Structures are given as C-alpha cells and as structure tokens.
Amino acid sequence: MNRFNSATHVSAQFDKELEEIREKVSAMGDLVGQQLALVIEAFTTGNVDLAMQVLKQDDTIDEYEAAIDEDCATVIALRQPTGHDLNLLISVIKVANELESIAAKVEGIADITIQLNNSLPADT
Amino acid sequence: MDNSKIAHHISENFNKELEDIRNSVLTMGGLVESQIEQAVKALASGDMELAELVIKQDNQIDELEMAIDAECTQIIALRQPAAFDLRLLLTVLRIINELERVGDLAERIAKTAIYLSNNSEGRTDQYYELQHMSGLVRDMLHRALDSFARMSVDNITDITGSDEHVDREYASIIRQLITQMMEDPRNITRSLDMLWTVRALERIGDHSRYICEHLIYMIKGEDVRHLTQAELELKMNG
DSSP, X not given: OOGGGOOOOSOHHHHHHHHHHHHHHXXXXXXXXXXXXXXXXXXXXXXXXXXXXXXXXXXXXXXXXXXXXXXXXXXXXXXXXXXHHHHHHHHHHHHHHHHHHHHHHXXXXXXXXXXXXXXXXXXX | OOOTTTSOOSOHHHHXXXXXXXXXXXXXXXXXXXXXHHHHHHHHHTOHHHHHHHXXXXXXXXXXXXXXXHHHXXXXXXXXXXXXXXXXXXXXXXXXXXXXXXXXXXXXXXXXXXXXXXXXXXXXTTHHHHHHHHHHHHHHHHXXXXXXXXXXXXXXXXXXXXXXXXXXHHHHHHHHHHHHHHHOGGGHHHHHHHHHHHHHHHXXXXXXXXXXXXXXXXXXXXXXXXXXXXXXHHHHHO
C-alpha cells in the first residue's frame, strides 16, 4: 500500500500537495536514471558532446532537489503532520538528497569523460 | 555560548530538547573529527591497531546518527515547530547525514591504511602532503561545526573558501601520484591506494562545505547549494 496514494486525509488539499511532491520525486528519479544511462554511453563511446549535454542537465536535478525540499518544509510547517505523513515527508527529503548525490557522481563521470578524451593524442 | 536562538520558547522542555540535540550533534561532530585524525595517523605511522579501532568506532557514529534522527522526527511531531525551529531541526537532519558520510570516508581511509601497510614496502612519499591536507579538511569541518554551535554564519565564506585550497592540494598530490605510476609500474598498487585516500579527504572538504550551506539555509532561510564560491561570497557579503 502506497502511503502517497492513500487519499485518507480530511483535507483534499493535503492529498493534492502530497501527490505533487510524489510526482516531483518520480520525475527527478527518472531524470537521474536517464542521466546515468547517457553518461555511461558518453564514457564508453568517448562522446564528449554527450558528456557536455549531461553536465548541462545537472542544474535541472539540483533545482528539483531544492524545490522538493522547499515543498516538504512548507507542508510540514503548514499541515503539522505526525506519524506516517511526517515520516513520509522526511523520507522524501532524504531520498531527494540521495538522488542528488547520484547525480553528482554522474557529473563526475561526465567530467572524467571530457578530460580523458581531450588528453588523447590527436592522431588516434 | 549564544543561546538566544534556541532558549526563547515558552516551554522550558522545548528549549532543553533543542539544546540536547545541539549537544548531540556536537558530540557526533567531535567523534567524526577524531576519526579522520586517527585514520590518517594510522596510515602515516602504519599503526594497524589504530586503523582497526577507527573501523570499529564507525558504528558509534552510525548509532548517533540514528538516535539524533529519531529525536528530531519526534520533536517535529510533538512540538509542531514552524519557521526557525523547523529549519533548525531539518538542518540537523542534513548535518548528521553529512557527518555520517564523513565518518564512512574516515573508515575508508583506515581500511586503506591496512592495505597500504601490506604493499607500500616502507615508502612514505606524500605522507607529509597527506597530513597537511588532512589538517586542512579537519579545520574546515571544525569551523563549520563551530558555526553551528554558535548558530552564526558570520565569516562562513572563509570556511567554504578553504575548499579551494583543499582542491588545489588534491590536484597536486594526484599529479605526483600519476608521475610515480608512469615512472615505474611497480608503484601502481601503492599509488592507487594513496589516490583513494586523498580522494576521501577531498570529499570530506566537500561535505564540510555542504554543512556550511545547510547552516546558511538554517539562519537565512535561503537555499545556496550549487552556487560557486564567488556567487556565495557576493550573496553573503554583499
């Protein structure tokens, strides 16, 4: 049973807020997954342009994290949730942070890809 | 210590709960600082017992993280704090997460110390640089925790600025290691172990910087993650 979808709150608005947060986490997760796939392709094929594109997208992930953090803090402050809802919101903050850490590693791989291919001798 | 930010609640108990959490975070921070110092010392002196001790003590850090985490969640549920108090508690959750990661890196250094003692054949190149870098990152972490204790972000950009020294030191040690690997392939195993270690120290510098960013969120309510040092200085010092 997914607590995000439990729609058991007296306030329909609260349900809607949780649903919006769920959608953002899901979109952030998809983007991080995509970035990881792209950077591995860039590294294994030596595609510097693709690595650059991955680097550019990293800002979007940072923005997702900041937005999710802010949404969660606002909901905690306004709705004063307890029990499951509070645990859920705090877990969301942690999950967004983990996703951001993964994205930072992806960025590291993109940097390495660019460095490695720029240091190759011109005639290879 | 300035208590004006946490000791103003009508409920004496709430004041005490926040004060307890602050003290627990500082205890955890002190332990993490000492873990880094001991791990690097174990590596540089080849003291395997010390390295084993560091690995064993990492459990204490994990336990502290879980205890503080549970305490924060409980206070948010019971006291339903808003504004600064809520930011304080959310920031504590982030800070202990950074500290736990630094703890893991110290453990990693201690483990590397054990491999290194088996395959370094008594070589001590870069130990001086390593200890210097360890001093730099421990100082960053210490000053970040001191800012948390004082609940102040004055001069916080001095601390984040130190990360640039750390990065330069890192780049310089990596260059030396690459040179040694190219000179003689027999150096490769040792050089790689050294590389993991300087990499861990560099990451500790990053986590100290993140703690500073969390503190700015706590005090100012502004999210300053992912700004460059120049942008951060502009924002904080006008």
